[in-house]
Structures are given as structure tokens and as C-alpha cells.
Amino acid sequence: MASDRIFGLITLITAVAYIAAATQIQTNFFSGDYLPKLFPMLIGAVAAICSLVLIFKPDPDPDWPMARTWGNLLVAVIVLAVYSVMMTPLGFILPTAIAASILSYQISPNAKQAVLAGIGLSLGLFAIFKFVLMLGNVVAYRIPTPAKLWDAFSILIPFVGH
Amino acid sequence: METLANLALGFSVALSPYTLMLAVVGCFIGTIIGALPGLGPSNGVAILIPISFALGLDATAALVLMTSVYYGAMYGGRISSILLNIPGDEPALMTTLDGYPMAKRGEAGNALVLSGAASFVGAFLATIGLILLAPVLARVAFLFGPAEYFALYLLAFCTLGGMASNNQAKSAIAACIGLGIAMIGVDSTSGLPRLTGGNLHLYDGVDFLVAIVGLFAIAELFFFIESHGKGSSIGVVLDKVKIPWKYIRETIPTMLRASGVGFVAGVLPGAGASLGSFLAYMTEKSIAGEKGKFGTGVPKGVAAPEAGNNAAAGGALVPMLTLGVPGSGTTAVLLALLMTLNITPGPTLFRDNPDVVWGLIASLLIANVVLLIMNVPMVKIFVKILSVPAWILLPGVTMVSTTGIFALTGSYFDLLMLIGFGVLGYFLRKLDVPTVPVILGILLGGNMEDALRRAMTLSDGDPSYLFSSPIAIGLWIAAIAGFVAPMFLRGILKKPQAVSD
Numbered sequence: 001m002a003s004d005r006i007f008g009l010i011t012l013i014t015a016v017a018y019i020a021a022a023t024q025i026q027t028n029f030f031s032g033d034y035l036p037k038l039f040p041m042l043i044g045a046v047a048a049i050c051s052l053v054l055i056f057k058p059d060p061d062p063d064w065p066m067a068r069t070w071g072n073l074l075v076a077v078i079v080l081a082v083y084s085v086m087m088t089p090l091g092f093i094l095p096t097a098i099a100a101s102i103l104s105y106q107i108s109p110n111a112k113q114a115v116l117a118g119i120g121l122s123l124g125l126f127a128i129f130k131f132v133l134m135l136g137n138v139v140a141y142r143i144p145t146p147a148k149l150w151d152a153f154s155i156l157i158p159f160v161g162h
Numbered sequence: 163m164e165t166l167a168n169l170a171l172g173f174s175v176a177l178s179p180y181t182l183m184l185a186v187v188g189c190f191i192g193t194i195i196g197a198l199p200g201l202g203p204s205n206g207v208a209i210l211i212p213i214s215f216a217l218g219l220d221a222t223a224a225l226v227l228m229t230s231v232y233y234g235a236m237y238g239g240r241i242s243s244i245l246l247n248i249p250g251d252e253p254a255l256m257t258t259l260d261g262y263p264m265a266k267r268g269e270a271g272n273a274l275v276l277s278g279a280a281s282f283v284g285a286f287l288a289t290i291g292l293i294l295l296a297p298v299l300a301r302v303a304f305l306f307g308p309a310e311y312f313a314l315y316l317l318a319f320c321t322l323g324g325m326a327s328n329n330q331a332k333s334a335i336a337a338c339i340g341l342g343i344a345m346i347g348v349d350s351t352s353g354l355p356r357l358t359g360g361n362l363h364l365y366d367g368v369d370f371l372v373a374i375v376g377l378f379a380i381a382e383l384f385f386f387i388e389s390h391g392k393g394s395s396i397g398v399v400l401d402k403v404k405i406p407w408k409y410i411r412e413t414i415p416t417m418l419r420a421s422g423v424g425f426v427a428g429v430l431p432g433a434g435a436s437l438g439s440f441l442a443y444m445t446e447k448s449i450a451g452e453k454g455k456f457g458t459g460v461p462k463g464v465a466a467p468e469a470g471n472n473a474a475a476g477g478a479l480v481p482m483l484t485l486g487v488p489g490s491g492t493t494a495v496l497l498a499l500l501m502t503l504n505i506t507p508g509p510t511l512f513r514d515n516p517d518v519v520w521g522l523i524a525s526l527l528i529a530n531v532v533l534l535i536m537n538v539p540m541v542k543i544f545v546k547i548l549s550v551p552a553w554i555l556l557p558g559v560t561m562v563s564t565t566g567i568f569a570l571t572g573s574y575f576d577l578l579m580l581i582g583f584g585v586l587g588y589f590l591r592k593l594d595v596p597t598v599p600v601i602l603g604i605l606l607g608g609n610m611e612d613a614l615r616r617a618m619t620l621s622d623g624d625p626s627y628l629f630s631s632p633i634a635i636g637l638w639i640a641a642i643a644g645f646v647a648p649m650f651l652r653g654i655l656k657k658p659q660a661v662s663d
Contacts, residue, residue, distance in 0.1 A: 003593060004593065007589075007593050007595075011335055011339075015338070018342055018357075021357055022357070025349075025354075025356050025357070026352070026354045026355075027352055027354070028352045028353075028354060030351050030352050030353070031349060031351040031352030031354075032351075032619075034623075035351070035615050035618060035619070036349050036351070036352055036354075036356060038614065038615070038618065039341075039345065039610075039611040039614055039615070040342070040345045040356070040357065043338050043341045043342050043345070044338075044342070046334060046338050047334075047335055047338035047339075047342070050331040050332075050334045050335045050338065051331075051335065053331040054329075054331050054332065054335070057331070059328075059329055059332075059594060062592045062593060062594065064592070065388050069387075069388050072387055072388075073384055073387060073388065073588075076383065076384065076387050077581060077584075077585060080380070080560070080564075080581045080584075081578060081581055083564065083577075084564065084574050084577030084578050084580075084581065085574045085577075085578075087564075087568055087574070087577070088574060092565065096561050096565075099557075099561070100557040100558070100560075100561055101557075103383065103387075103556065103557040103560060104553045104554065104556075104557045105553075106387045107386050107387055107390060107552050107553040107556055107557070108390065108551070108552070108553035109390075110553075113553065114553065117553055117554045117557065118557070120554075121554065121557055121558050121561060122561075125558070125561055125562065125565070129565065133213065133216070133217055134217070135213075135216055135217070135569055138216070138565065138568060138569040138572075139565065152574070155574060155578075
């Protein structure tokens with residue numbers, strides 16, 4: 001009950017904000033006055049109506065995970081985010097080995113097995129990408145400077161990165 | 163005659179040694195993808211698109227590879243349904259109902275071979291149906307103007323929402339999320355940015371591949387972290403595999419009927435393979451009646467959903483190729499592939515790129531034969547692959563998906579969006595909001611808006627133009643009926659739950 005109401009409220013607010021943003025869309029001579037705004041506003045309106053339906057007629061709650069699992073999921077998201085920005089300065093092998101190990105550990109908590117899985121996946125995928133798929137440029141390893149590392153990492157910090 | 167000439171053209175494109183090799187590789191990968199729980203045809207094809215694109219395959223080669231993967235995944239889905247009682251993908255859910263009880267009785271091999279044969283019959287008949295129906299529909303599609311196209315897109319969203327979800331409001335919200343995301347980026351007529359919030363990365367819009375891979379593959383990782391990968395070990399032992407001729411003979415009428423039902427379900431825009439297997443199973447169940455003992459492990463209960471599911475997979479290609487409106491989640495992903503390859507599906511495809519269309523159809527026939535040959539003697543190999551533990555599989559899939567997206571766009575911003583879509587997909591699925599309409603929205607949003615804008619320009623802003631032709635009115639009625647009817651039919655057409663031990 002509560003979950004659907006919260007979801008409905010979030011989508012309702014988003015829909016209203018979306019309509020508001022749509023009214024601000026710039027137009028010019030080529031596009032006509034209202035055509036670029038029409039469809040986004042229609043979408044927002046439909047979404048808003050459906051959100052109201054959801055708020056007044058919610059479904060039963062799903063089984064939400066426990067606090068510990070939320071922590072695990074958050075860790076997974078952070079690992080993936082850091083992985084995303086580290087691919088550019090560090091290349092493929094090292095970030096992949098670390099990220100895959102952590103994710104593997106999160107699915108099945110066994111440290112030794114997870115590290116082996118991480119290293120195996122990293123080297124195996126490197127070999128496949130480089131020698132079978134000929135995408136060596138994508139998975140090349142790189143040696144970074146501290147400045148480049150910080151540059152990449154700062155992307156994740158709001159207002160600091162670019 | 164014309165059809166045969168076209169087919170000959172198709173085979174001349176698809177029968178080169180290189181494309182044949184791609185078909186075999188695609189079938190093999192596809193079967194594995196379909197068999198692994200948590201990796202269905204949609205995310206399988208989605209993960210492979212960036213990679214095939216980065217490989218620089220030409221249009222025909224990429225299409226052959228991906229359709230083989232698509233058909234392969236449809237075949238593979240049954241393996242884990244039968245052996246583990248876990249549907250490898252959503253359409254395979256119905257196969258668990260009779261397949262798993264059969265396997266528990268020690269007839270796992272029989273069930274696998276029988277379902278393989280049923281898949282072949284379904285897919286083969288559907289491909290024949292596609293060959294006959296698609297050119298006709300492509301000619302009809304020339305009558306479609308912007309008003310008709312707008313109504314057709316609406317129909318796709320309405321029927322998809324009606325069938326795929328338990329709550330119309332939720333599926334409509336999902337479609338709106340997708341359509342809303344599709345609006346982001348530079349407007350094609352004014353050349354001005356829309357709804358980007360000033361972020362330069364968003365001027366190009368949101369790449370649908372990022373959304374697809376995020377919503378399907380990354381979200382799956384979060385689900386496995388939540389469940390700690392439980393339920394991914396082999397449940398039933400498979401001993402000798404023989405061909406159960408008796409079962410196959412007995413179930414031929416079932417397979418033929420189920421293929422027909424499945425094909426029709428697949429052709430309906432937005433309905434897709436899940437509906438095909440569901441309707442095929444339910445039809446056979448009501449024909450057999452109480453004495454049929456459906457649900458206790460009868461061969462007919464294995465043959466019907468598999469034939470229906472594969473026939474629907476073929477049928478879903480009809481609206482995708484002729485109208486550019488996909489009939490299911492996976493065909494939506496295939497549509498994404500075509501758009502990545504700069505091929506616009508629709509009536510003109512049959513006129514302008516006959517080699518692509520007929521090459522695709524020929525490769526479907528080839529893939530089907532390859533799959534039948536591959537699936538009977540090699541079923542044991544696929545069963546072995548099923549025992550890959552989740553703690554290797556899921557990190558591997560995640561890394562392949564991120565690298566694929568990175569290879570395609572080379573931008574960290576897309577990778578961060580990928581994770582964002584993964585988180586979104588997790589919450590949406592937790593809340594029982596279907597994710598396929600989101601994908602369809604992102605894919606079709608631009609076209610749907612174009613249709614609306616052209617209609618409004620032609621009519622000088624008169625909304626009644628949208629209902630000005632009989633075809634458009636018919637589509638609007640079908641759309642509204644498709645959206646409203648499931649609300650009343652939900653009590654009657656209740657999906658049976660998977661059998662529990």
C-alpha cells in the first residue's frame with residue numbers, strides 16, 4: 001500500500017515538473033509555437049493521471065529487502081559507479097578484476113572464491129575482447145597519473161567534477 | 163512465385179559460409195543465454211548489440227547473428243524451465259507447469275527433446291506465416307498516414323500494458339517514463355535542446371541501448387545480490403537422452419494448433435511471446451479437458467507452450483518488420499538493432515532493402531534447422547553450462563554489458579546512466595511495474611511524436627484529424643479495448659502460478 005503511494009507521489013511530482021519544464025521548451029520559426037511542447041505535455045498529463053490512480057488505488061506492498069541488503073545494494077551501486085569512471089584512466093583489467101571480485105563476493109560471500117572469480121573474469125574477458133572480438137583499443141590497460149585519477153574520481157562528487 | 167524468388171534472394175545472402183558460421187555461433191550463444199536463469203532473450207540480445215556494433219559487422223551479418231541469438235534464446239528458455247523449475251525467460255513460464263513434473267518423474271530427457279521438436283514446429287510454421295503475411299501487410303502499410311501511425315503506436319503501448327502487467331496504471335506510467343526520456347535531446351525541427359537541464363551530455367538524447375542493458379542486465383545483478391544467487395543449482399539429474407517418437411507423434415495436432423494460436427498472438431502489436439505460450443497452453447488445456455491431466459507432467463502440456471512461444475516469436479517479427487512497431491520486448495530490442503544499423507523498418511523496407519528482409523527471413527529458417535540439430539544431441543552440454551554458479555555469471559554479465567556500452571560510446575556518462583537505469587529497473591520490478599513499456603517508449607517516442615506533429619501540421623492543429631480515416635478509428639478502438647479489456651478479463655484469465663515442490 002505505502003510503497004505504491006510513495007511511488008505514485010514521486011511520479012506525480014516528476015510528471016508535474018516535466019509539464020512545467022515542457023512549457024519552457026524553446027521554440028523558433030521552424031518548429032512552430034506549440035508543436036515541440038505538445039507531446040511532452042501530453043505524456044506528463046497521462047503520467048500525472050496514472051499517478052493519481054496509483055495513489056488512490058495502490059497494490060499490496062512487495063517484499064522489500066532488509067537493511068543489510070540495502071547496504072549491499074548501495075555498495076554495489078558505488079562499486080559500479082567508481083568502475084565506470086575508472087575505465088578511462090586505468091583501462092580494463094585492474095578495475096574489472098576489483099569490481100568483479102566485490103560483486104562476486106556480494107552474491108556469494110566467500111573471499112577466496114570471489115577474488116579468483118574477479119581475476120579470472122578480468123583476464124578471460126580481456127582475452128576475448130582483445131583476441132576474439134578485436135576490440136583491443138577498448139580494453140587496453142593504462143598507467144595513470146594521480147592528476148588523471150583525481151580528475152576521473154571527481155566526476156562522482158557533486159559540484160566538484162565536470 | 164514472387165515469394166519464392168524473394169526467398170532465393172534471401173538464401174543467396176544468408177548461405178555464405180561466413181553468415182552460416184555466424185548463425186551457428188548465434189544459435190549456440192542464444193541457447194545458453196536463454197537457458198541461464200536471469201538472462202532472457204531481451205537482455206541477451208541487448209548485451210550483444212553494442213558488441214556486434216563495435217565489431218563492425220555489416221547489416222546482414224549483424225542481423226543474422228542477432229536473430230539466431232533471438233531464436234536460440236527462445237529454444238534455450240525451456241531447458242531451465244524443465245530442469246530447475248525456473249523459467250529461463252518469461253515466455254518459458256508455462257513450460258514449467260508440465261515440464262518440471264515430467265522431469266521429476268525421470269523423463270527430463272524426453273521433455274527436453276519433445277519441447278525442442280515443438281519449438282522447431284512452432285518457429286518453422288511462424289516463419290512460413292511471416293513469409294506469407296509480411297509482404298501483404300507491408301502493402302497495406304502504405305495506406306498509413308501520420309494519424310494512422312500515431313494510433314498504431316498507441317495501440318502497441320495499450321496492448322502491451324494490458325497483457326504485460328497486472329495494473330494498467332503502472333504499465334501506462336512505465337510507457338510515460340520511456341516516452342518522457344525519448345523527448346530529451348535536440349529537437350529535430352527547431353534544432354533547439356529540449357528537457358536537457360542544460361547538460362551537454364544529454365543533447366544527443368538517451369541512447370536506448372543504455373536503457374535496455376541497464377533495465378535488464380544491471381537490474382538483474384541487483385536482484386541476485388538481494389537473493390544471494392539462491393536457486394541456481396541443478397535440481398534434476400539428466401541421464402540418457404533418446405528421441406521419444408511416441409510423444410512427438412501424439413502431440414503433432416497440439417503443436418499445429420498451438421503454433422497457430424501463438425502466431426496470431428505474436429502478430430498483435432505489443433502482445434508477444436508470453437501471451438502466445440499462455441494462450442496456446444490454455445487452449446490445449448481446455449480442449450483436453452479434465453481428462454487431459456494438464457499440470458501433472460503430460461507431453462501435450464510441454465509441447466503446447468513451447469510451440470506457441472516460438473510461433474509467437476516469429477509472429478512478433480511481422481509488425482516489427484512491416485510497420486516498425488515491435489510485438490514484444492525482444493522484437494523491440496531487435497528494432498533497436500535495426501535502428502543502430504541505420505535500417506528503418508516499415509513498408510519501405512520491403513521495397514528498398516529486399517536483401518536485408520529476405521536475408522533475415524532465410525537466416526531465421528537456417529537458424530531454426532541449426533537449433534533443432536544442435537538441441538537434440540547437445541542438450542547435455544547446455545545442461546552443464548546451466549551449472550555455472552551465479553557468483554561468476556552475474557559479475558561476468560555485468561562486466562560484458564558495461565564494456566559493450568563503453569565500446570559503443572566511450573563515455574563515462576553513459577556508464578553512469580547505465581547504472582541509473584539499473585537502479586530504476588530494480589525499483590520498477592520490485593513495484594511490479596513492467597519495464598518493457600519503458601524500452602518501447604524510448605525506442606518509439608521519437609517516431610510517435612513525429613507522427614503526431616506531422617498530423618497536426620497537415621491539419622493545421624485540428625485534433626479531429628487523428629480520427630479522420632476508418633483505419634485510424636479502428637486502431638483507436640482496438641487500443642482502447644486492448645487497454646480496458648484486461649481489467650475485466652483479469653479474473654477469468656488468471657495466470658497459473660508455477661508449481662511448487
